[in-house]
Amino acid sequence: MASIISGSVTGADGWERGALPPAKQGEAAIPSAPDPRSLDVLICRLESIASLSDEERDAIRSLPAKTRVLKPGQDIVRDGDKPSQCCLLLSGWACRYKQLENGRRQIFSFHIPGDIPDLQSLHIHTMNHSLATLTESTVAFIQHESLLDLIERFPRLAAILWRETLNDAAAFREWMIGIGRRTAFERMAHLFCELYLRLQAVGLARSYRCPLPITQVELGDALGLSNVHISRVLKEMREQNLVTLRGGSLTIGAWDELTRAAGFDPTYLHLEK
Amino acid sequence: MASIISGSVTGADGWERGALPPAKQGEAAIPSAPDPRSLDVLICRLESIASLSDEERDAIRSLPAKTRVLKPGQDIVRDGDKPSQCCLLLSGWACRYKQLENGRRQIFSFHIPGDIPDLQSLHIHTMNHSLATLTESTVAFIQHESLLDLIERFPRLAAILWRETLNDAAAFREWMIGIGRRTAFERMAHLFCELYLRLQAVGLARSYRCPLPITQVELGDALGLSNVHISRVLKEMREQNLVTLRGGSLTIGAWDELTRAAGFDPTYLHLEK
């Protein structure tokens, strides 16, 4: 499968224009034709971190972007690529990962609508990991030069985006703690807490239910565990009525117990409200 | 032990002025009195990433900074602090870590001269981890406002510092791969490769020898291993003549084999030369 940005394949590689994922969980349907308003999800996201002036909002809204619908399991940028654009996730799920020699891989982060998973490519020119969709996704591509021009005109936006990448690093550190120092049960609980809150922040989760369209193999690659062990720990959580994961959606049975079991402290997410 | 920046203790907490670590391994002795030229180590470091103009160099050199000598094992900033300054390491070693409830801790990164380990505090106002010295160290404190003023006047410096924090995140990802998907032997080898190259880049290592004044407990906290296991793996490496760690200094017996065993690819460090 070819990376999109590296540009080796375009047509036959299967972007379905017009075919959109079914709108779910309060997510508004997004037209596949380039739509300036689609960048509102970015504005919304940034306003959860800092307040924006009218000029800043307008400047973001008028960023030139190309919207695409991508199939599940498709690489957006590849390890080694030198992309000239960033990717804003409008709908669907994506992840960043790195493939190792022996077939092993490590997933670093999961991404949901409003995220710019490869924002770092703005300043680090060669990718040292890959970015791929997990589900069918709608993404908007924004040229680096447009973003660079934007942050030159609005230095405050530069600071906000910089902060975004710092939050990203904070999440990596939290992830590291999990992998290095928590039991399988704890780190899994921790991941569920994080994802639930992040989804809630962009309006994709409520009343302790949220989409989680991720296979157990992928969970394992993220948490440094085997799929077999993921299955066993999930069973245990189910039996304790902590969480249930079925049909791509997660139900949290006991939030307080879950956070306690995970040793979860949400401050590293830097969510408002 | 009290954090320096949180300011709860100053006098009795024991900063020794004038007492300096013995200069070793080609490291020039640094006067303990505040010395403007000391910021040259930062200039040197930044120039390993990008070239600087004369004005930029001068602006950095004239940053107001307060230099201190700190004892080993002393917190510089604490989890929860809201520092108003950043810390540039001039000599010695430091690490960032987070303490967990049950007495466990995870070390995220080791820092060497030229690093600004808490650069992120410039935009993330509350620390979500701690920073501490590992050895006696000389550090320069620079007020946030001075740095903010600097990057406002020189936007290119902002981009360079931003890039620094992105490199930081890249190192976290590499660390995660190790903890999640590599054996104890591999990840330890990987750490040694990383540290050797970073030290070499700032002139603190040559001919496969470098200082590594870190206890086995600290190595374990960084790699997610017990100190006992660290000892055993070190023994194995010693027997295979890969590396020897004695008296706070590391000797690499077979660089090529070491990198091969570690699956080490140095590009994520973004070192020039």
Added chain:
DNA sequence: CGGACAATTGATCTACCTCAAAATTGGTGG
């Protein structure tokens, strides 16, 4: 010389892995 700390070694235990087979799920075409 003595005391604190760091490293080593031995013995035992366990969380998680690997391999392999069975059961479940979801999508597809007839």
Added chain:
DNA sequence: CCACCAATTTTGAGGTAGATCAATTGTCCG
């Protein structure tokens, strides 16, 4: 609506990397 397929999940059995506990040795330094 059912039958079928591939992908995913579940369960079982046995193996291992690395943890824990505890005692010994080595090192540094006042």
